[in-house]
Amino acid sequence: MDELTLREIESQLALDSELLFRMLGAQQGVGSSRGTNRDGKDVYENIKRSLRVRICTNRRVQTLCGDSATEKTTLVAAVLDCISGPIIGISPITVSVLLVKEGLNNLCADQWSDES
Numbered sequence: 001m002d003e004l005t006l007r008e009i010e011s012q013l014a015l016d017s018e019l020l021f022r023m024l025g026a027q028q029g030v031g032s033s034r035g036t037n038r039d040g041k042d043v044y045e046n047i048k049r050s051l052r053v054r055i056c057t058n059r060r061v062q063t064l065c066g067d068s069a070t071e072k073t074t075l076v077a078a079v080l081d082c083i084s085g086p087i088i089g090i091s092p093i094t095v096s097v098l099l100v101k102e103g104l105n106n107l108c109a110d111q112w113s114d115e116s
Contacts, residue, residue: 013073
């Protein structure tokens with residue numbers, strides 16, 4: 001992963017989730033040009049549902065998520081690798097950061113508990 005992408009990940013990890021939702025809303029072009037939290041949350045929830053299996057069946061993501069020593073930037077990068085292809089029109093970094101902030105263990109609880 002290049003240095004610019006890592007800096008963008010670190011920068012977005014430092015942001016409040018509500019601001020990230022507004023960014024998604026604005027990127028998708030819903031609501032006002034600045035986007036709203038609700039617009040961004042709707043976009044995020046739709047994307048999260050569509051990518052859940054892709055993320056939760058990825059062994060690298062699961063392994064990194066289970067390792068308490070994993071840095072969030074590394075986990076975001078792994079999610080980014082998983083989802084960057086199918087996302088068009090919005091930043092996959094923003095979506096990856098939100099997924100990690102929200103908790104991949106929550107997103108994948110059903111999938112990962114079945115494998116235990």
